[in-house]
Amino acid sequence: MDKRTIQRTATALHKTIKKLQDELKNNPYIDNGSLNSIENVVYQIKGIRDNRETPKRLEKILTKADEIQRLLGDFIHNTKANNYENIEPPSTEDLICDINSLIKKFKNVEYKNKCLSVDTEFITLENIDLGSFKIKLHLDGYNSKAETCLRIVALNPHPATSDPAITHPHVRDKKLCEGSGFGSITKSLKEGLIENLFNIVNTILTDYNDESPYVPLDKWYEINCHNCGEIIEEECSCGCCGESCCSYCTISCQCGSNLCESCSSRCNNCEETYCQECAITCEQCDNISCSCRFLNCTKCKINICDDCTYICVECSERFCNDHYTRDEQTDEIMCNECMKNKQEKEKEVQV
Amino acid sequence: MISVKFVCNEGDGLTRTLSVREGTLVEDFLNVNFQGELDDFTVSVRSPGESSRVVEMDYELEDGDRLTLSPRKIQGA
Numbered sequence: 001m002d003k004r005t006i007q008r009t010a011t012a013l014h015k016t017i018k019k020l021q022d023e024l025k026n027n028p029y030i031d032n033g034s035l036n037s038i039e040n041v042v043y044q045i046k047g048i049r050d051n052r053e054t055p056k057r058l059e060k061i062l063t064k065a066d067e068i069q070r071l072l073g074d075f076i077h078n079t080k081a082n083n084y085e086n087i088e089p090p091s092t093e094d095l096i097c098d099i100n101s102l103i104k105k106f107k108n109v110e111y112k113n114k115c116l117s118v119d120t121e122f123i124t125l126e127n128i129d130l131g132s133f134k135i136k137l138h139l140d141g142y143n144s145k146a147e148t149c150l151r152i153v154a155l156n157p158h159p160a161t162s163d164p165a166i167t168h169p170h171v172r173d174k175k176l177c178e179g180s181g182f183g184s185i186t187k188s189l190k191e192g193l194i195e196n197l198f199n200i201v202n203t204i205l206t207d208y209n210d211e212s213p214y215v216p217l218d219k220w221y222e223i224n225c226h227n228c229g230e231i232i233e234e235e236c237s238c239g240c241c242g243e244s245c246c247s248y249c250t251i252s253c254q255c256g257s258n259l260c261e262s263c264s265s266r267c268n269n270c271e272e273t274y275c276q277e278c279a280i281t282c283e284q285c286d287n288i289s290c291s292c293r294f295l296n297c298t299k300c301k302i303n304i305c306d307d308c309t310y311i312c313v314e315c316s317e318r319f320c321n322d323h324y325t326r327d328e329q330t331d332e333i334m335c336n337e338c339m340k341n342k343q344e345k346e347k348e349v350q351v
Numbered sequence: 352m353i354s355v356k357f358v359c360n361e362g363d364g365l366t367r368t369l370s371v372r373e374g375t376l377v378e379d380f381l382n383v384n385f386q387g388e389l390d391d392f393t394v395s396v397r398s399p400g401e402s403s404r405v406v407e408m409d410y411e412l413e414d415g416d417r418l419t420l421s422p423r424k425i426q427g428a
Contacts (some may be wrong), residue, residue: 025419097397171427177428179425179426179428180425180428181427184361185362187366195403196358196360200360203422205419205427208423208426209427209428211407211428213427
């Protein structure tokens with residue numbers, strides 16, 4: 001990054017941080033959670049009190065008073081910590097020093113499209129190579145919340161096998177789950193401590209918290225069954241949607257292909273499982289079913305299910321709705337040809 | 352007296368600007384202003400117009416320094 005770009009970046013940062021701080025000053029924060037809790041405890045004390053206090057009641061009231069004292073402390077601390085009436089953005093000179101410190105520590109410090117970014121070293125945690133990451137600070141969405149302006153992009157992704165969006169145990173969809181770094185990151189964004197911000201994020205990325213990762217590193221390369229969620233020991237993939245399934249959740253179609261539960265159907269007639277490829281749509285009623293229920297119309301050859309099939313009493317062939325006739329006198333079903341022959345014979349007899 | 356800006360990355364408190372006596376060492380400064388196990392932290396200082404650098408406990412603070420205390424490990428979730 002050349003001197004001119006550093007100056008331009010620092011100016012843009014100064015302007016962005018000032019804008020956020022002005023918003024914070026105009027919207028003072030009150031820790032309503034603590035205040036509500038205090039009101040609740042006061043209400044509880046009112047319930048305990050009586051005209052003639054007993055030692056037991058007094059003890060209860062004092063315990064509640066202790067709770068109020070603690071909650072009041074929380075209220076004062078949280079409200080003070082979140083109010084920035086005297087805060088000033090760092091000067092452009094300060095921010096230039098921050099950028100120079102980043103250049104000294106990180107590779108590839110860039111400012112492009114209102115985004116300041118740095119590249120981390122290649123990160124390996126618990127013998128799993130995760131590759132290096134680009135930490136991006138977007139000035140367009142700059143806010144006191146990391147989720148709106150910070151993105152962690154894997155430069156040579158080695159994601160968890162079970163979810164390609166998890167490129168690091170604490171990164172999903174390019175968003176960092178800050179954990180114990182939440183307070184420091186929020187503070188850095190509010191105060192405009194840019195070097196500090198990147199350092200904290202880098203420290204989080206180079207550390208592993210095995211208590212709450214998106215995917216634990218000891219299961220990084222394991223695949224979960226799409227159907228039951230269990231770890232797959234013997235992998236099968238669904239021939240229809242391609243998802244991975246365990247052997248317990250894999251069903252075989254009559255045609256031999258493996259299917260997951262959601263891609264398979266069971267025939268009510270023959271009770272066999274069939275896949276979408278093997279399913280046939282009746283061209284008369286649009287019902288979809290297994291091939292065991294289907295025939296072709298002898299006349300027009302279209303696929304018809306057994307509900308839409310009519311058997312001619314004369315020739316015993318099967319016909320679709322369009323190629324049969326019902327004899328009005330006998331109520332018998334006949335194909336159009338047999339009916340025509342029958343009518344001609346009847347005419348001859350009459351003559 | 353000199354002015355030192357103190358950024359503590361433990362918790363969510365605000366950055367403080369403190370006045371200390373000239374010749375104050377980092378160790379003395381932290382003994383007064385920080386309660387915690389220093390072995391778990393990295394101390395860096397950025398003097399005006401310079402890049403930040405990691406310093407030892409016997410570093411003598413100067414006017415306008417920004418002292419940053421960062422945990423060596425910060426766990427994501």
